[in-house]
Amino acid sequence: MAEEKIKKKKKIRSYPILILSGFYAAIFAVMLIYISAYSYNNRQVLMDNSYNTRQQILLNQNSRGRILSRSGDVLAYSEASSDGKETRVYPYGKEFAHVVGYSTNGKAGIEALANYYLINTSIDLSEKVAFDTKGSKYPGDYCVTTLDVNLQEVAYNALSARKGAIVVSNPKTGEILAMVSKPDFDPGTIQQEWDSLIADKSPDAKLLNRVTQGLYPPGSTFKIVTSLAYIKEHPQDYNNYRFTCSGKFSYDGENISCYHGENHGSVDFIKSFAESCNSSYANIGLSISRDTFADTLDQLMFNEELPIDLLYSKSSASVDDSTSTADVMQLSIGQGATAMSPIHLNMITCAIGNEGQLMKPYIISGIKSEDGKNVKSYSPENYKRLMTAYQADVLKAMMKEVVESGTASKLKGLSYTAAGKTGSAEFTDSTSDSHAWFTGFAPADDPEICVTIIVENAGSGGSFAVPIAKRIFDAYFGVE
Amino acid sequence: MELYVTEISKYVIDAFMLIYCIEAFMTFRFKTEKKRRGIYIRQIICMFVVQISCFIQIIARTGKPVYLFFFAFQIVIFASVLMLFYVIYPEGNRLIINNACLLLMIGLIIITRISYDKAVKQFFIITASFIIGFFIPEIIFRFDFLKKFTWFYAALGVVAIGAVLVYGAATNGSKITFTLAGITFQPSEAVKVLFLFFMAGALVEAKELWQLFLASVAAAAHVMILVLSRDLGSALIFFVIYLALIYISTDNIWYLLLGLAMGGFASIVAYKLFSHIRVRVHAWLDPFGDIASSGYQLSQSLFGISSGGWFGLGLYGGSPTSIPYVEQDFIFSAIAEELGVIFAVTMALIIVSSFFMIMYEGYFIRDRYYRLVVCGIGVAYIFQSFLTIGGGSKFIPLTGVTLPLVSYGGTSVLVTIVMIMVVEGVCLIRTDERFEAMQRRRAQLEAKKAERQARNRNDDYERNYGRRED
Numbered sequence: 001m002a003e004e005k006i007k008k009k010k011k012i013r014s015y016p017i018l019i020l021s022g023f024y025a026a027i028f029a030v031m032l033i034y035i036s037a038y039s040y041n042n043r044q045v046l047m048d049n050s051y052n053t054r055q056q057i058l059l060n061q062n063s064r065g066r067i068l069s070r071s072g073d074v075l076a077y078s079e080a081s082s083d084g085k086e087t088r089v090y091p092y093g094k095e096f097a098h099v100v101g102y103s104t105n106g107k108a109g110i111e112a113l114a115n116y117y118l119i120n121t122s123i124d125l126s127e128k129v130a131f132d133t134k135g136s137k138y139p140g141d142y143c144v145t146t147l148d149v150n151l152q153e154v155a156y157n158a159l160s161a162r163k164g165a166i167v168v169s170n171p172k173t174g175e176i177l178a179m180v181s182k183p184d185f186d187p188g189t190i191q192q193e194w195d196s197l198i199a200d201k202s203p204d205a206k207l208l209n210r211v212t213q214g215l216y217p218p219g220s221t222f223k224i225v226t227s228l229a230y231i232k233e234h235p236q237d238y239n240n241y242r243f244t245c246s247g248k249f250s251y252d253g254e255n256i257s258c259y260h261g262e263n264h265g266s267v268d269f270i271k272s273f274a275e276s277c278n279s280s281y282a283n284i285g286l287s288i289s290r291d292t293f294a295d296t297l298d299q300l301m302f303n304e305e306l307p308i309d310l311l312y313s314k315s316s317a318s319v320d321d322s323t324s325t326a327d328v329m330q331l332s333i334g335q336g337a338t339a340m341s342p343i344h345l346n347m348i349t350c351a352i353g354n355e356g357q358l359m360k361p362y363i364i365s366g367i368k369s370e371d372g373k374n375v376k377s378y379s380p381e382n383y384k385r386l387m388t389a390y391q392a393d394v395l396k397a398m399m400k401e402v403v404e405s406g407t408a409s410k411l412k413g414l415s416y417t418a419a420g421k422t423g424s425a426e427f428t429d430s431t432s433d434s435h436a437w438f439t440g441f442a443p444a445d446d447p448e449i450c451v452t453i454i455v456e457n458a459g460s461g462g463s464f465a466v467p468i469a470k471r472i473f474d475a476y477f478g479v480e
Numbered sequence: 481m482e483l484y485v486t487e488i489s490k491y492v493i494d495a496f497m498l499i500y501c502i503e504a505f506m507t508f509r510f511k512t513e514k515k516r517r518g519i520y521i522r523q524i525i526c527m528f529v530v531q532i533s534c535f536i537q538i539i540a541r542t543g544k545p546v547y548l549f550f551f552a553f554q555i556v557i558f559a560s561v562l563m564l565f566y567v568i569y570p571e572g573n574r575l576i577i578n579n580a581c582l583l584l585m586i587g588l589i590i591i592t593r594i595s596y597d598k599a600v601k602q603f604f605i606i607t608a609s610f611i612i613g614f615f616i617p618e619i620i621f622r623f624d625f626l627k628k629f630t631w632f633y634a635a636l637g638v639v640a641i642g643a644v645l646v647y648g649a650a651t652n653g654s655k656i657t658f659t660l661a662g663i664t665f666q667p668s669e670a671v672k673v674l675f676l677f678f679m680a681g682a683l684v685e686a687k688e689l690w691q692l693f694l695a696s697v698a699a700a701a702h703v704m705i706l707v708l709s710r711d712l713g714s715a716l717i718f719f720v721i722y723l724a725l726i727y728i729s730t731d732n733i734w735y736l737l738l739g740l741a742m743g744g745f746a747s748i749v750a751y752k753l754f755s756h757i758r759v760r761v762h763a764w765l766d767p768f769g770d771i772a773s774s775g776y777q778l779s780q781s782l783f784g785i786s787s788g789g790w791f792g793l794g795l796y797g798g799s800p801t802s803i804p805y806v807e808q809d810f811i812f813s814a815i816a817e818e819l820g821v822i823f824a825v826t827m828a829l830i831i832v833s834s835f836f837m838i839m840y841e842g843y844f845i846r847d848r849y850y851r852l853v854v855c856g857i858g859v860a861y862i863f864q865s866f867l868t869i870g871g872g873s874k875f876i877p878l879t880g881v882t883l884p885l886v887s888y889g890g891t892s893v894l895v896t897i898v899m900i901m902v903v904e905g906v907c908l909i910r911t912d913e914r915f916e917a918m919q920r921r922r923a924q925l926e927a928k929k930a931e932r933q934a935r936n937r938n939d940d941y942e943r944n945y946g947r948r949e950d
Contacts, residue, residue: 013843016728016736017855021839024862028832031866032825035873039786039821051771052783053802057793129483 044116050106058119064088065118065140067100067110069149070177070365075100076111076187080137090187092149095156098209099147099179099363102187105194109209113309114143114364117376122369139370146175146365154475155180158468163456164435165210165342168472171350171441171450173380174359178472181210212312215339216454219425220259220276220407220461221437222334224348224395225317227273228387229288229296231394238394241269241284249279254326256282256333259424259460273398274406276422278333285332286325293319293328300348300386307360307383308343315340335426346452348386349420349439352399353447356392358383400444407462408438411470416477419444420469422461433457438465442473449476485540486794489533493819494791496533497826500526500582504833507575508840520574524562527582528555534589534795534819541796547592554588554603561610565904569617571911572904573841579834580885580900584893586827587886590814593795594807598888605890609897616898620850620905621912627849630681634698637671637678638705644668645709666891668706668714672860673898675702675718676725680852683729692726710756713881717864719743724859725852764877777803781810781872784817785824792820807888809880810872827886828869835862838903846913850906857899 012018046052063086067076075096078086088103090096101109103118111118121128121138131138148168155166155178168178185197185206197207208214231238245264248257256278258264264277272280285293297303302317317338319331330336343361351358359380366377387395399419403411411418420440427435436458441447451469458464473479503519503526510516535551558581565577584606592599620626644667682695699722706715723743727736751757759774767775767782780803787798800806800814807814816824838858845851864881871878882889884896 014728014731014851016724016731016733017839017843019733020724020727020855020859021836024835024859024866025832027866028828028862031870031873031875032828034875035785035816035869036821036825038782038873039788039816040790042782043786043789046783046786049768049771049779049783051776051779052787053799054783054787057797057799125483125487129481132483 047116047119048112055115055119059086061138062119062121062140063137064103065114065121065370066142067114067118068142068144069147069152070145070175071149072144073149075145075147075149078140088188092152093188094184094186095152095180096147097184097187098181098211099152099176100145100187102190104191108207109310110143110145110363114367117141117143117367122373122375123371127371141367141369141375143364144366144368146170146177146363147179148177151472151475152178152180154178154472155468158471159455162458163204163210164454164458165214166451166453166468166472167211167342167346168449168451168476169346169350169361171353171447172359174350174361174383175365175380176361176363177449179209179211179363181208181214209310210342210454212308212310212341212343214454215313215315215341216435216437216456217336217338217425217427218334218340218345219423219435219437220278220334221345221421221423221425221439222317222338222340223273223276223281223332224352224399224421224439225296225300225334226281226285226288226293226332227269227395227398228300228391229293230269230284231391232296233288233292235390238269241272243267243272243277243280243283245277245279247279249282249329251282251286251329252325254329256329270398270401271405273421274401274404276402276407281332282329285328290319290321290323290328293331301344302340306341306344306347307358310363312343313341315344334423342452342454345437345439346450349441349452350450351386352392352395353419353441353450354392355389356385356387358386396444399440403440403444407460408440408466408469410462410466411440411442411473414470414473415479416442416473417444418442418469418473419447420466422466424460424462427457434459436461436464438469440469442477449473482540486537486797489537489540490791490794490820493530493533493537494822494826496526496529497823500530501826501829501833504575504579504830505836507833508836513571513574516574520578523575523578523582527558527578527585530582531555531558531585531589537795538589538592541794547596550592550596550600550603554585557603557607557610558585564614568614569904569908571908572617573837573907575837576834576900576903579830579837580897582830583827583885586815587811587883587888589795590800590811590818590886591807591888593818594801594814594888598807601890602888602893605893606897609894612894613897613901616901617905617908620902621908626677627681627684630678630685631698633674633678633681634702637674638698638701640667640671640674641702641705641709645705666889668709668711669891669895671702672714672717672721673895673902675699676721676853676856676860676899679722679725679856680849683725683852684849686729692730696722696726707750712757712760713864713867713879716867716879717860717881720863721856721860725856728855729848729852760877760879764874767874777805777810778872778874778878780804781813782874784810784813785821785873788817788820790820790822792816792818792823794818805880808882809868809878809887811883811887812869813872815886828865831865832862835865841903841907841910845906845910847906847909850909854903854906857903861896861899 064078066074069075074091076090079089080086099109101111103111107115118140121140123138128138151168159166159180159182163182166180169176183204183206244266247261247263248255258278264275267277267280297317302315306312319328327336331338347358360383362378364378367375369375396419399421402408402421403418407422408420418440420438423437424434425437436455438461439452441450451472453465453468455464500523503523507516507519539547562581588599591602686692703715703719723736723739763774763778767778771779784800784803795818798817800817803810803813812824835858838854842851842854861884864884867879867881868883870876882892
């Protein structure tokens with residue numbers, strides 16, 4: 001009888017209570033995991049929000065960290081005066097204005113990108129105590145960039161008093177080596193000049209980083225894109241293309257003329273590219289199916305987000321069945337409604353130099369604490385393939401020809417071989433004014449450095465942009 | 481020195497909170513309070529270590545000795561509550577009391593950091609609430625006739641929250657509180673207890689469908705009044721209590737699903753009807769979109785939660801005061817910011833352990849009326865905690881309710897302590913039931929034993945003397 005009692009089954013008294021308990025336990029579990037993950041993943045973004053007053057707490061506790069070039073030159077640091085007030089010092093003045101940016105009156109450039117790390121500190125507790133006893137703030141973590149002071153200086157000086165933009169990068173890694181935009185401002189005194197900078201409505205737009213935010217008609221540099229579309233349709237027989245240029249091309253009542261009305265005579269595909277024959281390219285553009293052209297634009301990130309962290313403007317270029325033939329002709333030579341940022345053109349050029357593969361451009365290589373700890377490091381990252389290796393190869397050969405026998409012949413016969421494409425983009429209806437473009441890389445067969453240059457309202461790319469590229473290549477390869 | 485103290489205490493606090501939390505869940509391994517005694521003692525040690533470490537942090541950061549006295553008083557009060565409870569109600573459940581004390585301590589610490597004056601006020605409210613609360617288990621245990629006033633509870637509740645609605649409409653605002661003689665009183669909190677007793681009574685009495693329907697109408701009246709008073713959080717809590725109790729009492733999941741469907745429908749209607757609800761939902765979906773106005777509170781709360789990291793910025797290390805109403809609706813964010821996400825999550829788990837224990841008591845009690853009351857309290861407690869923690873962390877839309885026992889707020893603390901003491905009263909009833917059951921079983925066993933002995937005697941006789949002829 002005793003065994004019978006033990007064997008008596010455990011009866012469930014109430015399922016609802018068990019179910020409700022389980023339900024609430026489950027939603028709490030989900031919620032707590034959510035909270036942990038959310039706070040961990042969004043810490044940095046939320047800290048950088050300008051409505052977050054906690055930035056001020058960190059700044060009262062830590063002094064803003066330094067920003068260094070790739071070889072350790074200080075590009076920005078904070079200096080405390082005797083009354084404890086901190087000022088930000090930029091030893092190179094205006095040279096790095098746009099890329100390093102500023103940290104007062106809002107933030108821009110690397111000062112904005114690395115803000116979270118610059119205002120936090122990762123030094124050891126014992127170090128902190130040492131700073132406490134000294135009565136000074138803890139040093140914020142410092143940021144090491146990919147920027148090369150030498151190249152930046154050369155680029156800065158080469159652009160001299162002209163408006164424009166230069167970006168120099170490494171096509172194999174995506175590192176940005178230099179970035180210059182003019183007209184510029186002095187980040188050290190920006191606080192005092194802020195009101196006048198903001199009030200200035202002239203086309204100077206000094207605060208604008210023209211490399212990423214400037215949108216220009218790409219002109220003949222866009223022939224790279226048109227060519228890619230053509231090669232996609234004619235992978236093997238593009239060499240059979242022939243055209244006779246009379247200095248101007250007319251179709252459906254629309255006229256396209258070559259730069260300064262030059263007559264290029266009989267040209268094939270590569271020669272059209274090397275000599276930058278507008279008439280021939282208008283003809284090529286019309287022969288490409290609209291779908292292929294549109295696909296190529298998509299593939300090359302037009303009208304799309306770009307993989308960069310700095311503020312930028314989206315490039316625009318479009319073609320579809322409703323586009324008029326006149327517009328297609330304009331698009332083929334990079335005129336009309338087409339607009340592009342220098343960094344975007346640089347990315348496409350980099351991809352050509354890197355067998356079609358685009359590396360994600362980056363400018364911060366690492367964050368370190370002042371007592372030498374690695375806080376975070378960034379390494380080269382594949383972004384995406386913009387074209388096949390074969391297509392990249394063909395385009396590269398064409399760009400070499402531009403240097404060998406075409407518009408960029410100023411780069412011919414040097415200790416290194418360069419490849420590239422010039423452009424002279426018209427931006428008003430009057431024919432004389434044009435922006436000078438050059439985009440290219442060197443050494444042509446195994447590119448280490450890729451430059452993209454635009455000089456506003458200068459004239460032809462071959463005369464005004466190519467010499468700047470030469471100075472930068474010379475500086476990089478150590479040619480005097 | 482100060483730096484070492486604040487940094488090391490962070491880890492000490494987290495370690496002891498974790499031990500406390502693990503012990504809280506260990507109680508479920510044992511069935512009787514007697515076997516859980518060791519756990520409770522270890523919990524009390526952890527509790528005071530956490531509290532004292534926090535005090536040390538506060539004093540190290542502020543250097544104000546005035547806090548020392550305040551802390552001394554707190555230690556005295558909490559120690560007496562824990563001791564007296566054990567002496568007066570040895571049959572009561574000590575996990576719930578331990579958890580309540582720990583949560584109140586955490587609340588006091590973080591409120592001290594936000595506003596010392598408010599913390600002192602809160603401290604007096606806690607003391608008074610415990611004095612009142614100590615009578616409640618005895619009242620519940622002794623006075624069975626409390627079960628008889630079912631419809632009176634409903635009428636009183638509706639009148640109380642109805643008065644707030646009328647008063648609020650008259651002053652052209654969304655007032656959900658009364659201020660009487662300097663004490664701010666939030667009737668919807670107190671009516672929650674009445675509502676629980678009403679629902680339990682109505683559902684126990686309900687034999688027919690129409691009775692169930694009548695109870696539902698009365699519950700709907702409560703919820704409607706609260707919605708009209710713009711007290712969305714309370715309305716939701718009442719609705720969830722109603723659903724849970726109907727489900728438990730009928731054991732029919734279709735009622736629950738039907739209720740949820742109707743609740744979902746009502747939310748859509750409310751969303752279309754009331755602009756203040758739409759504003760809240762939009763602020764939830766994208767708090768940073770309109771950060772300057774409707775999204776401000778939630779953005780600041782998220783800044784707080786995320787800025788602390790796992791171990792927190794330390795007390796006085798962050799800026800929780802940048803969150804509007806931080807001491808009431810966003811106390812969880814303040815805790816996460818200064819004491820860290822690990823601490824905040826552990827605290828939430830301790831809340832869950834209280835909920836489990838309340839439901840455990842409800843599961844084992846035979847008295848149907850008090851089973852509903854206790855489970856209602858458990859659901860109300862966990863759901864309110866869910867609303868406030870989830871609302872402040874963008875998990876669900878913000879409803880603006882307090883975190884029971886932790887948030888600043890007189891009515892909330894008093895009502896939560898009362899509810900906990902009701903659960904303790906029910907524990908006494910359960911102990912009594914068990915005692916009766918044991919007696920019944922002992923009597924049964926004895927009767928059987930006597931019978932067996934009688935038979936044995938009979939068998940002995942037969943063995944000795946052969947079969948007896950009648």
